[in-house]
Amino acid sequence: MPLVLDYANLTTERLEGVGIPPDVLHHEIADDFRRALATLRAWREEGRLGFLDLPDTPGLADSVRRTVEPWLDEVDDLLIVGIGGSALGAVVLRDALGGVRWNVSARVRAGRPRLHLLDNPDPDSVAGLLADLDPARTAVNVVSKSGSTAETMALHLCVRGWLEEALDPETVRRRLLFTTDPKGGVLRAMAEREGIATLPIPANLGGRFSVLSAVGLVPAAAIGADLDALLAGAARMRTRALADDLRGNPAGLFATLLHTLHVDHGRPIHVLMPYSDRLRSLALWFQQLWAESLGKEGRGPTPLPALGAVDQHAQVQLFMEGPDDKVILFVAADPDADVEVPVPPGAPAELACFRGVTLGRLLDAERRATTEALRLSGRPSATLEVGRIDAGALGELFMMLEVATVLAGALYDVDPLDQPGVEAGKRFTWGLLGRDSFVPPEIPPADPALRTGEPG
Amino acid sequence: MPLVLDYANLTTERLEGVGIPPDVLHHEIADDFRRALATLRAWREEGRLGFLDLPDTPGLADSVRRTVEPWLDEVDDLLIVGIGGSALGAVVLRDALGGVRWNVSARVRAGRPRLHLLDNPDPDSVAGLLADLDPARTAVNVVSKSGSTAETMALHLCVRGWLEEALDPETVRRRLLFTTDPKGGVLRAMAEREGIATLPIPANLGGRFSVLSAVGLVPAAAIGADLDALLAGAARMRTRALADDLRGNPAGLFATLLHTLHVDHGRPIHVLMPYSDRLRSLALWFQQLWAESLGKEGRGPTPLPALGAVDQHAQVQLFMEGPDDKVILFVAADPDADVEVPVPPGAPAELACFRGVTLGRLLDAERRATTEALRLSGRPSATLEVGRIDAGALGELFMMLEVATVLAGALYDVDPLDQPGVEAGKRFTWGLLGRDSFVPPEIPPADPALRTGEPG
Numbered sequence A, B: 001m002p003l004v005l006d007y008a009n010l011t012t013e014r015l016e017g018v019g020i021p022p023d024v025l026h027h028e029i030a031d032d033f034r035r036a037l038a039t040l041r042a043w044r045e046e047g048r049l050g051f052l053d054l055p056d057t058p059g060l061a062d063s064v065r066r067t068v069e070p071w072l073d074e075v076d077d078l079l080i081v082g083i084g085g086s087a088l089g090a091v092v093l094r095d096a097l098g099g100v101r102w103n104v105s106a107r108v109r110a111g112r113p114r115l116h117l118l119d120n121p122d123p124d125s126v127a128g129l130l131a132d133l134d135p136a137r138t139a140v141n142v143v144s145k146s147g148s149t150a151e152t153m154a155l156h157l158c159v160r161g162w163l164e165e166a167l168d169p170e171t172v173r174r175r176l177l178f179t180t181d182p183k184g185g186v187l188r189a190m191a192e193r194e195g196i197a198t199l200p201i202p203a204n205l206g207g208r209f210s211v212l213s214a215v216g217l218v219p220a221a222a223i224g225a226d227l228d229a230l231l232a233g234a235a236r237m238r239t240r241a242l243a244d245d246l247r248g249n250p251a252g253l254f255a256t257l258l259h260t261l262h263v264d265h266g267r268p269i270h271v272l273m274p275y276s277d278r279l280r281s282l283a284l285w286f287q288q289l290w291a292e293s294l295g296k297e298g299r300g301p302t303p304l305p306a307l308g309a310v311d312q313h314a315q316v317q318l319f320m321e322g323p324d325d326k327v328i329l330f331v332a333a334d335p336d337a338d339v340e341v342p343v344p345p346g347a348p349a350e351l352a353c354f355r356g357v358t359l360g361r362l363l364d365a366e367r368r369a370t371t372e373a374l375r376l377s378g379r380p381s382a383t384l385e386v387g388r389i390d391a392g393a394l395g396e397l398f399m400m401l402e403v404a405t406v407l408a409g410a411l412y413d414v415d416p417l418d419q420p421g422v423e424a425g426k427r428f429t430w431g432l433l434g435r436d437s438f439v440p441p442e443i444p445p446a447d448p449a450l451r452t453g454e455p456g
Helices: A022-045 A050-056 A060-071 A088-097 A123-132 A150-166 A169-175 A186-194 A214-222 A227-241 A250-263 A277-294 A316-321 A359-376 A391-412 A420-432 B022-045 B050-056 B060-071 B088-097 B123-132 B150-166 B169-175 B186-194 B214-222 B227-241 B250-263 B277-294 B316-321 B359-376 B391-412 B420-432
Strands: A004-006 A077-081 A114-118 A138-143 A176-180 A197-200 A269-274 A302-305 A326-334 A381-388 B004-006 B077-081 B114-118 B138-143 B176-180 B197-200 B269-274 B302-305 B326-334 B381-388
Touching: A004 A250, A022 A250, A022 A391, A050 A227, A050 A391, A060 A176, A060 A197, A060 A214, A060 A227, A077 A150, A077 A214, A088 A114, A088 A214, A088 A277, A088 A391, A114 A123, A123 A150, A123 B277, A123 B359, A138 A150, A138 A169, A138 A214, A150 A169, A150 A420, A150 B359, A169 A176, A176 A186, A176 A214, A186 A197, A197 A214, A214 A227, A227 A250, A227 A391, A250 A326, A250 A391, A269 A277, A277 A302, A277 A326, A277 A391, A277 B123, A277 B316, A302 B302, A316 A359, A316 B277, A316 B420, A326 A359, A359 A381, A359 B123, A359 B150, A359 B420, A381 A391, A420 B316, A420 B359, B004 B250, B022 B250, B022 B391, B050 B227, B050 B391, B060 B176, B060 B197, B060 B214, B060 B227, B077 B150, B077 B214, B088 B114, B088 B214, B088 B277, B088 B391, B114 B123, B123 B150, B138 B150, B138 B169, B138 B214, B150 B169, B150 B420, B169 B176, B176 B186, B176 B214, B186 B197, B197 B214, B214 B227, B227 B250, B227 B391, B250 B326, B250 B381, B250 B391, B269 B277, B277 B302, B277 B326, B277 B391, B316 B359, B326 B359, B359 B381, B381 B391
Parallel strands: A077 A114, A077 A138, A138 A176, A176 A197, A269 A302, A269 A326, A326 A381, B077 B114, B077 B138, B138 B176, B176 B197, B269 B302, B269 B326, B326 B381
Antiparallel strands: A004 A381, B004 B381
8 A cells, every 4th residue: 555644633523623714724834844845855856865766776786786785695694784874774675574673582584694784883893793694604794875984993993803704805805795885985895996886976965865775785695685666666656756746745744744833733743653563763863854954944844753652551651641842643554464362161251351352453543543533632643554664664654755855944944954963063072083184172171060970 | 990980071161151060060959969869768668669778678688589590500591581670780780791792693602591582573683583492491580580570471371381391390490580579460479379480579669770689690690790790789889879978979969960951041851871881771771761761741852872982883973963962972991802913014194003902992992082072072971980880880870870770760750660661562562462361552553644554
């Protein structure tokens, strides 16, 4: 089924006065949308929106498959070394399509490598992970467009040192794949000098919009996902997301409704809450996309990831009775196979009530009940209906949320494609490490009066 | 080292006018604190704060050890079945002390079972996990105070059915351990009838304050953590956290500073950002504690989990340049063992700059640089310094954040021990499942005009 956005519970008809009046919904907001779409088209004309062209880049899926398949023949584990936009898409694809879940287990499909992410330069994680892996049976995909991301470069050196201690140089070379800029940067230069395989990240593609490039297609191919279906899903959604008719455009509705609920209706916190463990990390991918694209010039919403039904026992109390400053975006999906709750004969009444219930029905009832309880408390929500979680549905979701982010950038009047706020921290890091090419910050000395250790 | 809270970067001296003036810091806030501490003491008198008594409950650690050690002799995997407060503490202990990390691997200490959590009634997760485990080598700890939590009861029946298909009834019985109310509830009744081992959750202990009871001590014992050190750390912190002198009281400072930064200084979003993969799930545990305790009567802050350095490539852009509505609480910790970045001879300049750098130094520099960049942007932050991540440090953190939550409840003038907002959703769930004992909600029919599927 195609992705559906149900937004009835954002309207005054359902929310008794606190939602968006129907006339605003399809008139004022349609004006906002038209302006945002015009801005998007101008940015596209300027060649800034490379992600829109990925679904029909000639030979993209083929080149990834041709590179990845022989490369992974001799390994049991694939390490992705990258951070932020270079890593989160891989995690979404793995969790949604790879049969692996963060909080549950590390099962892999028969014949497919386990997929691990090294994103944080935390020595305990790096030492712990490398101690578990066999360098002779591990492939490494280093992902950095510029090759200058400090965390990724440091982790790359650590992993490479670990490979080189155990293997001859030719085997090390064959185990590496760099996903990086097609022309410049340190990874590109190393690859050319040493004959390491590479795949390109197009020049007009930022990290957080790169999941449908080789950045995400390599891990997708590794877990055996259908790359053609992924790109076809994205292409289908692109048509819908760039259409002028707002009522049929889920990306346009998503962006304009969330924007107006923030700036006109006082709800700056946007909760994405999938009812599916497999889509849990989609909320983290969306958080990065939404926060880094829109949080600038003192503006921008705060995305908040959640997970149903788990967060009914954690965050829903706050959503229901805390300040009315949130919009809840549920994500509904169908499980691959349902599981019936087995009730033994003679079970007490508290358990007998599960007779005939499946886990899938329980989870679905919990989502609908939470939606309804929020509505009756006057709290707005909308639901993205994904259907079956397959490669096509992921392609639709990625493209929809990426187009929505660009439209939201136009609505918030910020540039959704830059991230100026992270540069100062990067410079300071190098300063603190004593590297001369950067100016160290003058950090004020600690004030012992404003620290609490043992009671004085 | 004892836990330290460095809050210099919340003051006007550092933040050029936007922070808390020093006179307010140690006078007005001290008045708030005195009132909150008096309320806490009254609630304690009423017997509502059972978590304060856990560190010196006679025989608590011994009874858990005596139960857990022989029980786990014959297994490779331990499944915790619980949700919310009955599950998150186990995840924190496992990630911090058990050598297992969500985003990295599933390594376990030699001779200790792998620890898995089943919290979500997601059929794909349940089927996937059970397909990976051997019922003959799996123990199951069901955690629910009342025994009436729908998700936990449904998952318990599924896991039990899976055990019963493979094992004789006596072996099934020996594989189960219920952590539940000492007297009432369906789990207690089943345990008594069938001779299943149990451990108690004291009557005056809510789920989100239960990590230092058998709820958290069972998984802690399973991974080989030092239960005595955990409880001793909590006892040390209890003394500091209940002390009248605000300047030496990290729980008091944490609660009063965050409260005033919200209600007097317009910063309702409280970010907890550990710079350590092992403490990533601490931020989720804190989120549940803070949100469910304080989010009521239209009041309460919104806790937002983050992870350093990863979120420097995701959320920090928003923290730095988005709306000034957040306080960032960093958590600094020492790794168990540092890892030097190996730089090969003749490396290009972009990599040679890592010579002599360790991952631990890099991570620490990134945290300090981000703190400083935030300060220069006028964004307030504070830092919890944990030192080495051991059982004692975890005990201190749990107790500090629990006491801070109760104090914050007094400051926000809400009852931090209830969760009325989640009841309607629970009732509606049963209604949707067609169970007569609950009233189904009247859900308005879907409005096709407010759904977007294929373009119309």
